[in-house]
Amino acid sequence: MSTAQPQAGLDELCVNTIRTLAMDAVQKANSGHPGTPMALAPVAYTLYTRVMRHSPANAAWPNRDRFVLSCGHASMLLYAMLYLCGYGLTLEDLENFRQLGSPCAGHPEYGHAPGIEATTGPLGQGISNCVGLALAERMLAARFNRDGHEIIDHHTFTIASDGDMQEGISSEACSLAGHLGLGRLIAFYDDNHISIEGNTSLSFSEDVGARYEAYGWHVQRLGEDLALDRIEHAARTAMDVADRPSLIICRTHIAIGAPNKQDTAAAHGSPLGAEEVALTKQAYGWPTEPPFHVPAEALEHCRATVGRGEQAEREWNERLVVYRAANPELADQLDAIFERRAPALPPGLLKRFEAGTKMATRKASQEVLQVAAAHVPSLVGGSADLAPSTLTLIDGAGDIERDSYGGRNLHFGIREHAMGAIVNGLALSGFRAYGSTFLIFSDYMKGAVRLAALMELPSIFCYTHDSIGVGEDGPTHQPIEQLAALRATPNINVVRPADAHETALAWSFALRAVETPTVLALSRQALIVLDPELIPEDAIDRGAYILRDSAGPPAIVLIGTGSEVGLCLDAARRLADEGVAARVVSMPCMDRFEAQPAAEHERVLGPAGTPRVAVEAASPFGWDRWTGEHGAVIAMRSFGASGPEAKVYAHFGITVDAVVEQAHALLSS
């Protein structure tokens, strides 16, 4: 008897175990996507059991190969692999697919089970995260590998579907990946000619392989024959191509083997149905009962990855011991990245600026960034071709370029959405990463920003030109509703500092974050630098504070953020001259203020019934919560206009006069 036969039989048994688990879990949940996991089972099985170096017993092993299922709807493929390979998911977890509290959510959720490297589901994000993961690998290698000590040398694998390939974000990200020559990035493309509405020919006819070749990728076309040896060979060929990312195109058949559902859109997002499940199992030569049948040999065979992973990890740990002895400081830095430690910022970080002078908060941010970068070696970032305006370059740190990944300044090109996903990939790898553009273009990257919040990543989104203060560029460039939308997103801290000192605190706050992304909203225009003695060190953590108080109890409270705080101060002075007791509250972070107890709300804003005026050159949405029944909001109720900044503010009635007038109106009513 040849030895190939039993192995081939065992492989087939394992592949069919994955397929039937996916069918059964979707059938039991009466919801989900069965067809794609069925078709992709050979690819995932080959990667997990033959190709990838990973350690199911320690899913967080830093030098593991990464796998991201970009087509997150095929989540049962990932859950089946994680269960079979011994990552800790149980068969019961699979049986509870899509149920409340199950680690097997509808789409893979980062942090819900070991082995889920990223939250996927919004198509295009996963493969774009992978560009960040693969870039992070090269950046870590450039920083930490020393002759004879290759401590970082892993690969990043992903499976992407038609939808992933159609979404613009993947085009942005993969264009950059090709440009940067990220050779350790390997994507399988599930070319199944099917999406939800039917055949992809309805809307998709380009040659995807040719497109990726044009991006500078190495492309293999496997065709229909997905024999495991061919998949493995293609993966290894891709791994040998060190100077380019790789795309491996597989012509698959959704719901393969299902007699009535194969190659149909019906197999995409609905259970096959009990009858079709039974027929498909018969076609596989599988017992129709019980469901969730896992042959002992299949489980045992897949679980052997645990031992192989432990062995790989042991070897790496031995290398790390030698490395640590030779490079103790570097090893410490590496630990900090692996553990995603929030960097300690010395109090001296908080640069002092001269009170009374004028400085744009984007300019202050630039100065603070230099100090922060000196103390936080893992801080890296860049902009979507706007660094001269957003002022986010780290001086003297060098650019990230093809074959030169040791720098700290990234150039994303005009690719905001990919920038968001790549920043998230860098954050997943332990870098403190920021991406920057104008606040208005946060809309272009909202999908990725939302996922940073959902994944609980401390990504930093540094947005400048944060209001109609942009001036002449006009309404296309003047954000209105962006702050409200970002504040409405759970688990994002939106920080809009009033001056240079609040900006320093804002960076310090963002760098201390562990599981919450920070959005910085910075001014293009110069703002008065406040007296630092008036700003508490925890101003951002608390979200709002009394910047200028009235002599006695306040008759009126003026609340501002960012550029409008100065305006509130001027109005308060005028009111004081008129004998009106006016308090000014700076609220750099509404999200953090909301998190404070009611007593703190009352301490800062005055007791309920105190007349309050909020001033923000943006949508008033959300402000009535803080102004209360007796309050007023001075804000933007339309798009902006093109003109010099001061005239635009006057045109829209966001002025000291307007604040004083509004205060009088409230006091006399």
Ligand SMILES: Cc1ncc(C[n+]2csc(CCOP(=O)(O)OP(=O)(O)O)c2C)c(N)n1
């Ligand atoms: C950004 C985004 N838009 C829309 C969807 C809804 N959706 C889920 S899967 C899918 C397309 C399915 O086609 P394909 O990607 O080829 O997956 P397959 O059916 O082949 O598994 C769509 C539109 C989504 N998940 N993400």
Ligand SMILES: [Mg+2]
């Ligand atoms: Mg498809």
